[in-house]
Amino acid sequence: AQKVTQAQTEISVVEKEDVTLDCVYETRDTTYYLFWYKQPPSGELVFLIRRNSFDEQNEISGRYSWNFQKSTSSFNFTITASQVVDSAVYFCALSEAYQTGANNLFFGTGTRLTVIP
Amino acid sequence: DTGVSQDPRHKITKRGQNVTFRCDPISEHNRLYWYRQTLGQGPEFLTYFQNEAQLEKSRLLSDRFSAERPKGSFSTLEIQRTEQGDSAMYLCASSLAGGAREAFFGQGTRLTVV
Numbered sequence: 060a061q062k063v064t065q066a067q068t069e070i071s072v073v074e075k076e077d078v079t080l081d082c083v084y085e086t087r088d089t090t091y092y093l094f095w096y097k098q099p100p101s102g103e104l105v106f107l108i109r110r111n112s113f114d115e116q117n118e119i120s121g122r123y124s125w126n127f128q129k130s131t132s133s134f135n136f137t138i139t140a141s142q143v144v145d146s147a148v149y150f151c152a153l154s155e156a157y158q159t160g161a162n163n164l165f166f167g168t169g170t171r172l173t174v175i176p
Numbered sequence: 177d178t179g180v181s182q183d184p185r186h187k188i189t190k191r192g193q194n195v196t197f198r199c200d201p202i203s204e205h206n207r208l209y210w211y212r213q214t215l216g217q218g219p220e221f222l223t224y225f226q227n228e229a230q231l232e233k234s235r236l237l238s239d240r241f242s243a244e245r246p247k248g249s250f251s252t253l254e255i256q257r258t259e260q261g262d263s264a265m266y267l268c269a270s271s272l273a274g275g276a277r278e279a280f281f282g283q284g285t286r287l288t289v290v
Contacts, residue, residue, distance in 0.1 A: 063218075092276035102265065104219070104281035111276070150218050154276040163209070163232065164279065166218030 201270030
């Protein structure tokens with residue numbers, strides 16, 4: 060069965076520090092997709108990135124970067140030079156491709172990031 | 177298009193009453209999903225539609241819950257005989273079809289059963 064573990068419940072950093080949010084997943088599928096979403100206080104989940112299981116290339120988007128390692132079943136998210144606006148709950152999610160045509164997401168429990176000015 | 181819209185944003189109801197929530201997806205999206213999120217947890221999948229067909233339902237969706245998407249556009253989620261354990265945020269999302277496409281979420285309906 061699928062499982063997503065975000066062991067860090069809460070993290071606090073001072074503005075401009077770098078921070079890494081950990082995500083470890085379990086799946087029996089060989090084809091799957093991993094996602095990160097941000098949930099600010101307003102409550103709306105904001106899509107950040109999708110990665111499929113065949114693409115282990117790391118990705119950078121501005122201050123955000125993602126490190127996908129199949130060998131350790133991890134998909135970690137790093138924010139460089141954090142800002143107060145980065146304060147939110149961040150969710151890692153998994154979708155298994157055996158669900159034909161579906162992309163139901165299995166979410167972790169989230170990491171609450173607080174950036175202190 | 178302004179994104180996924182949900183109505184109402186908040187609902188307080190007495191135990192035993194029925195409630196209905198509405199979701200308007202992004203117009204060109206043919207997939208629509210319902211999730212439930214309780215405090216301190218990640219969203220949990222309830223059900224999804226491709227156009228008007230309900231293709232999958234989670235075991236979390238008891239027989240008191242019913243969802244419809246009659247014309248393949250907006251969707252409704254009804255909870256009959258509400259219980260205190262139904263108190264949660266109900267999130268709607270939509271996506272394009274084909275593979276694991278990114279889903280775009282609405283702001284949710286927060287249900288409180290008293």
